[in-house]
Amino acid sequence: MNRVKRIRPGSVARWLWLGAVVLVVVLPVYVTVVTALLPRSDVAAGRLLPVPGRLTLDNVRFALDAAPLARQYLVSVAVTVGQAGAQLVTAALAAYALVFPRWRGRGIVFGLVLATLAFPGESLVIPNFELVTGLGLRDTLLGVVIPYLAAGYAVFLLRQAFLALPRETWEAARLDGCGDLRALLHVVLPMARPQLVTAAMWCALSAWNGYFWPLLITDSPQRRTIQVGLAQLVVDQATSPAVIYAGTLLVLLPTLLLVLFGQRFLVRGLASRVTT
Template sequence: MLLALPFLGPVVFLLLAAFTPSREFGQGRYWSFPPTVENFTLAWQSAPFVLYYRNTVLYTLGLLAVQLVTVTLAGYTLARLPFRGRQTVFYLVLLQLFLPPVVLILPNFLTLRALGLADTLVGLALPYVASAYGVFLLRQGFRSIPKEYDEAAMLDGAGRVRLLWHVLVPMVRPHLAAFSVVSLIYHWNEFLWPLVATSSNSVRVLAVGLQSFTRASESGAEWGLISAGTLIVIAPLMVVFLLFQRLFIESFTQSGLKG
């Protein structure tokens, strides 16, 4: 409990500033009763958060949908299908996990510009379509399933596609759920790559939009507005986690991941 106190400080400050009028907060009054939503109203009107939300939802959920297909197919191939060079391919996938993401930003951006996909949501998501972390996680999940399931399904006349989607995929749902949680949180909060890959307001996501909003508000030290804007951005993740925290914990536990 004591170890959590340093992390609770910024959260308490954020909540107090968000629900206290900026003029009072700037005068040293750190609590307003009753709490007010004035800062949230002003923040919502000061920046196109609806547009930012739309872009972020399309980006994160669209990317996740594609990732679930690619990591499932790649994980299954590396775990269950024998072919020459399988281990080499797997090691190349693992190599990506050891590369700092910042190292890939410039090559990825130059590639997108050459393809004409810079400053688009498709281009923003493209570098993450094949997730090395997801491939590794699903490979481990498929490897943990006894081969007898494959043999039994084949004897019943199931082909590879039916075996995968109707027999094996339901058995790795905890791994898929764990990967989904990590992917959604990471890409919802991602800042540096969207900042580099997008330049127009029409494709800006929440993290970059919040930075622009914060930079404008800092000139007047509007900490109430900044705190309200921050809560607007992180609120969906907080609500989803509170509603489904038991499912999240079970997913990570069953997939073999430990915090």
């Protein structure tokens, strides 16, 4: 006689809760994608939940013609690659110096790195604006990137990852004649690959979603990022929600692809043991 597995009320409540969370996360993405691809006449019908029917790319093409989104897209990609790459390099070097070499005062230095996380970004806007303007980099790509060449959270994340690595492996590499840079590139970073990918995703998403600083430091639309261009598109196309959704889809697509393709590393990086 087959035994019927008893369903516990706690399991049912847990699945219902997870289903509600998934619905809250997925529903806005669904509405954005479907509305962006529907004809404007169907969107004007004002349905609460859009139903996929005849899909078209006309809204996307109109959004690209209504604002220089294609150019701003390239600017955002360049900003994301430059800013995230610089933050990863500085974070890896700083985390290595804070973990493996023995030197006096590294605990104090790490405390100062953590202290930078307590300062809101808005409090640094004026000093950064004066610095970038004084260097003659206003309304340039470098002016957007230069205040964010390092990030305290990325240093913290990689330091915790390096602390969880066996120190004996690093010591063996040093005894074999590896210098600090070679030990970092060929020994430490390969062992901390999941956390490195997690830090890279965090840096890339932060750079891609930046809005206030690119808006402040740039003047011409061609040198602004896609986030700023989307805000201007919302103002210009206030009476055409389908076009606004199409612009939102263009901004949302890279983040979705980044999370989907990096999900395996992201879960491994966040689930790894944190050592203090």
